[in-house]
Amino acid sequence: MAYSEDLSFIFFSPTRVVYGANSANDAGVEMQSLGCNKAVIVTDQFLYEKTDIVKKIEKAMGSMCVGVFSDVPSDSGVHVVNKGYEFAKSRGAEGVVSVGGGSAIDTAKGIAILLKEGGKLEDYAGFQILSRKVVPHVCIPTTAGTGSEITYVAVIKDHVKKQKLLFGDHHIIPDVAILDPVLTVGLPAQMTAATGMDALSHAVEAITSAQREPMSDAFGLHAIRLIKKWLPIAVKNPTDLNARGQMLIAATLGGSAFSNAQVGMVHAIAHTIGARHHVHHGLANAVAMPYVMRYNNSDCAEQNAMIAEAMGVDIREMTEEQAGLAAADAIMALNAEVGLPLTLKDVGVPESDLEECAQVVLTDGAIVYNGKPVFDPAEALMVLREAWSGRKA
16 A cells, blocks of 8 residues: 655544435525525435425424525536526525435535625636635535535536536535435436446546545545445345445545545546536446546556455455456446446447547546556557447557
8 A cells, every 4th residue: 555755634624524314304404404494405406306204304404495496407517606606596595405315415516605795606617716614504415416515516507618617625525424324215227327437437436546545545544445345236126224324424535535636537538428418427437436546546456456356356366557457347236236338338428439538538627636647549449439439448
């Protein structure tokens, strides 16, 4: 587990984590502890209209809830955030409670920025733009994958430019993450699988990142162990609260790991094909991950070998390089076990667009931290072609 001789790092994870069945009932108490007495709930239409989740949280918050913004789509956009801000401002909101998956949480992060700073969300794209903390934000994830409840990043699509904008700023890290396994029980099997593999990609890329360090490695490795054990159970037995809870914990661990160590080419690919071809983010990460790991193995064999061990692979008779490749194989096998597609072709990415995708991948901010430096679009294209056809390098 070698690190650079001149290693130095800062590990920052300020979010208060509240875990337990029915802990979502504490949303009002947690918001009040932040000095906020007026908050809007940010969620999606399905959760608001087809489940009782949001209504229960509204009830628990009482008069503190001044409205529900439920217009968040599965692939949120800057126009959605701007609309949500106008809604929250009209209600006199001083804070936000996000209920849902990564899209709802990231939308709420954007609204929190605008409630503090005003203007349009587009004005704040980039990294470390803000000079002060945004308004209070309590996250209640209903999927176990994005880790957004604990990260400094929001990814919001510009639907006009067909590009995903990154907002990276320590001032947008949520104040509280409430992990309530009861809320994830109704998640369909494929969404459970895709979001679970999203969490795995965060842990894997944190460990292989150019900015890896011992604490993010520790968080990432334990997240991998939990996901390997509990994701198949959560997919097959959706009412298993223990499996659901362990996946929520794993997602938060993975979020903390990558929020400190960053992600790499897997996410650069996922951002690209998500924006261009509407592939679900977790699914895109799941498909790309084994192929990127094989590409990175020449520079990241030691880290990949650690991942292999965490995935339960017996590497005692393997060289480090063999163990690293075995990690990629183990992750592809887990994709298959939980019923996910294994190639970009299977998720609808046209072969004719791979060259353009490769160009865009090289412009994504995540590529900077890939464990193996990538400067040539031809290298990204090679990985994309393998991921499209299913061919091993």
